[in-house]
Amino acid sequence: MKRIEPWFASVMLLVIIAFSVRSLQYDFLSNDGLIGKGFFPTIFCISLLVLVGFYTWKVFIGKSNSDSDTEKDLGNLITKKVVSKQLVFLFSLILCIIAMEFLGTIVSLGIFIVIMLKYVESISWLKSISIGAGTTICLFLIFIQWLNATLPRGLFF
Amino acid sequence: MQELQLLISGFAAIMQPAAIFWCFIGITLGTLAGALPGLGSVTAIAILLPITFGMDPVHALLLLTGIYQGAMYGGRISSILLNIPGDAPAVVSTFDGYPLTKQGKAGYALTLSALASFIGGIIGIIGLVFLTQPVTKLALMFGAPEYFALMLLALIATSGLTEKKPFKSIIMVLIGLMISTIGVDIVSGTERFTFGILELWSGIGFVVVAVGVFGLSEVFVRMENQVDMEKLKSKIPFSELFPKISEMFKDFWTMLRSSIIGFIIGILPGAGATITTFMVYDIEKKLSKKPEEFGKGASKGLSGPEAANNATVGGALIPLFTLGIPGSGTTAILLGAFMMLGLQPGPRLFETSGDIIWATIAGLFVANILLLILNTVFVPVFSIMIQKADAYLGPIIAALCIIGIYMLNNSMFDVGLMILFGVIGYFFRKFNFPLAAMVLGVILGPMLEENFRQSLMMSSGDFSVFFTRPIALVLIIISFIILFLPIFKNIIGRMRTN
Numbered sequence: 001m002k003r004i005e006p007w008f009a010s011v012m013l014l015v016i017i018a019f020s021v022r023s024l025q026y027d028f029l030s031n032d033g034l035i036g037k038g039f040f041p042t043i044f045c046i047s048l049l050v051l052v053g054f055y056t057w058k059v060f061i062g063k064s065n066s067d068s069d070t071e072k073d074l075g076n077l078i079t080k081k082v083v084s085k086q087l088v089f090l091f092s093l094i095l096c097i098i099a100m101e102f103l104g105t106i107v108s109l110g111i112f113i114v115i116m117l118k119y120v121e122s123i124s125w126l127k128s129i130s131i132g133a134g135t136t137i138c139l140f141l142i143f144i145q146w147l148n149a150t151l152p153r154g155l156f157f
Numbered sequence: 158m159q160e161l162q163l164l165i166s167g168f169a170a171i172m173q174p175a176a177i178f179w180c181f182i183g184i185t186l187g188t189l190a191g192a193l194p195g196l197g198s199v200t201a202i203a204i205l206l207p208i209t210f211g212m213d214p215v216h217a218l219l220l221l222t223g224i225y226q227g228a229m230y231g232g233r234i235s236s237i238l239l240n241i242p243g244d245a246p247a248v249v250s251t252f253d254g255y256p257l258t259k260q261g262k263a264g265y266a267l268t269l270s271a272l273a274s275f276i277g278g279i280i281g282i283i284g285l286v287f288l289t290q291p292v293t294k295l296a297l298m299f300g301a302p303e304y305f306a307l308m309l310l311a312l313i314a315t316s317g318l319t320e321k322k323p324f325k326s327i328i329m330v331l332i333g334l335m336i337s338t339i340g341v342d343i344v345s346g347t348e349r350f351t352f353g354i355l356e357l358w359s360g361i362g363f364v365v366v367a368v369g370v371f372g373l374s375e376v377f378v379r380m381e382n383q384v385d386m387e388k389l390k391s392k393i394p395f396s397e398l399f400p401k402i403s404e405m406f407k408d409f410w411t412m413l414r415s416s417i418i419g420f421i422i423g424i425l426p427g428a429g430a431t432i433t434t435f436m437v438y439d440i441e442k443k444l445s446k447k448p449e450e451f452g453k454g455a456s457k458g459l460s461g462p463e464a465a466n467n468a469t470v471g472g473a474l475i476p477l478f479t480l481g482i483p484g485s486g487t488t489a490i491l492l493g494a495f496m497m498l499g500l501q502p503g504p505r506l507f508e509t510s511g512d513i514i515w516a517t518i519a520g521l522f523v524a525n526i527l528l529l530i531l532n533t534v535f536v537p538v539f540s541i542m543i544q545k546a547d548a549y550l551g552p553i554i555a556a557l558c559i560i561g562i563y564m565l566n567n568s569m570f571d572v573g574l575m576i577l578f579g580v581i582g583y584f585f586r587k588f589n590f591p592l593a594a595m596v597l598g599v600i601l602g603p604m605l606e607e608n609f610r611q612s613l614m615m616s617s618g619d620f621s622v623f624f625t626r627p628i629a630l631v632l633i634i635i636s637f638i639i640l641f642l643p644i645f646k647n648i649i650g651r652m653r654t655n
Contacts, residue, residue, distance in 0.1 A: 004584075004587075005588055008584050008588065019335060019350060022350060022352070023349075023350075026349060027345075030344075030345075032618075033617075033618045034610070034613050034614065034618050035609070035610060035613060036345070037342035037344065037345045037347060037349055038349075040334070040338055040606050040609075041335065041338045041349055041350065044331050044334050044335045044338065045335060047331055048328065048331045048332065048335060051324070051327060051328050051331070052328060055324070055325075055328065082380055082381050085380045086377050086380055089376065089377070089380065089551070089555075090576075090580070093555060093559075093576060094576070096559070097559065097569065097572055097573070097576075100569075105559075105560065105563070109556045109559065109560070112552065112555070112556065113552040113553065113556060116551065116552035116555075117548075117549065117552060120380065120551070120552075121548050121549070121551065121552075123548060123549075131549055135553055135556065139556065139560065142208070143560055143564070147208070147210070147211045147212075147564075148211065149211070149560070149564050150564075150567055151560065151563060151564070152563075152569075
């Protein structure tokens, strides 16, 4: 995590710079002397630019407040296994959303739950499929039957 | 006694199976969310918020306020049994709750804390019933400048800006406020920060942000923290859950005193349940004839903070109902929920939707009674549920987040944004940025801007409107005092050490 913080701070700074540049293009005051649409965005963005700039500088010189916590995380919690689990989860989530258009929401989410339980939580196939099927039925009953939600249906539900 | 009549009408409205059912679901989910380390009322409400879209407003509010109260009760279960607080306000319950468990008195500790929670909860709601009308009358005197000042106060007081190191809180509030400006500007009718993306013209809803940063990021965090729930096994003999009544009520005055303190502090924006519990623990220790027992299993060290914790719920709902300002992260999400359900919290809330609000208040009473039963007789069931549910929660939370967000506007773009906020929220958590501050900014941002603009329209662009109206001036002065107090304290502290 300690290695990631400079990247995180830099990306945040870049986003704030983009927003700040855009905010300066909006009218700060309107023609009738009242505040324009850029009044609040400019104030927020410029303040953020200063603060996030300072934070990034602190991170790069190694004086960020979160150092002690991230050290602890690095040693005790964030292992390669955890990171790979998180990445598998994120990519599966994205794949599930893409699959929703083709297979339907409920079926895609059911498959997603089974895969997550099996490969991320390391639960047996039988339990994973049972929990996945049970959750899918509950989701179907709550959202489709009871709430009449309009969800992407695809080939199935 | 008009309040009592209105309350009775509220009871009449909820005395039907569907209303009691939703109340029961809310408190059960809330107790579980409170008991499971890492979750909590904010996350649970954020995840389940989208489900309430198609629901009757009374049922939806019974569900959400049930979760809020249930989480306050549930937090203590893992504190007492595992020495791991379920949520932040339950930290203090570990001080004397876990030592009681080690002494083989887990059942006694759980029942005592449930009773204290019940007394605290009921006193908080009684306070809510009798204080809402006077505060509403006061709030009717408010115009746009007063509201702007109030929003500013709420933002400063509740977002953690008053903490010793408010640097990251300020960044998060500003990020939230910046996000709130994305979309069409209502005065000029033109876009801001949409970067050519059509879907951003309607802005980014607070639900997308809240579900992403609280709900989805929780799934990433859960992959790191595997709590050993096996320790919960066979810790609570069923017979122990029913100690003698005299044993239970020996701390009655402690519970009463702590409840009143908790209620009063709960009203103040920003103070919150966590600060209250620590404060009450300290007070009880000072008042105790045997302060040396605190930390080793003193019953007053458990009952006092638990009563205070639950009394804050009633207190925190007063500014939400009457002024339309949230006093904490949970009430901020509730404020958004009210707006989503077509209700506008503020001085006119009781005029326009009084029947719904009184039914909700009546529901809080019912919820407390149900929670007392649930948290005594069914505690062994909850300990099994906590033990079993933890491994399955991640994927189920993710599935609920996806469906809930899609249902908002039938938009995959919103789902994508939610995932983005989930990832960002995870990194914010890792680097100790307070998430609630950002969500508060997103919720209060539009109101802050709208009231600021209305104030200037009223005064034809004269900024002195905020300083010439007494209530607005007082609120702004309080905001500045709260904001600069930690800095002054720091300076005075340094001067003293020198």
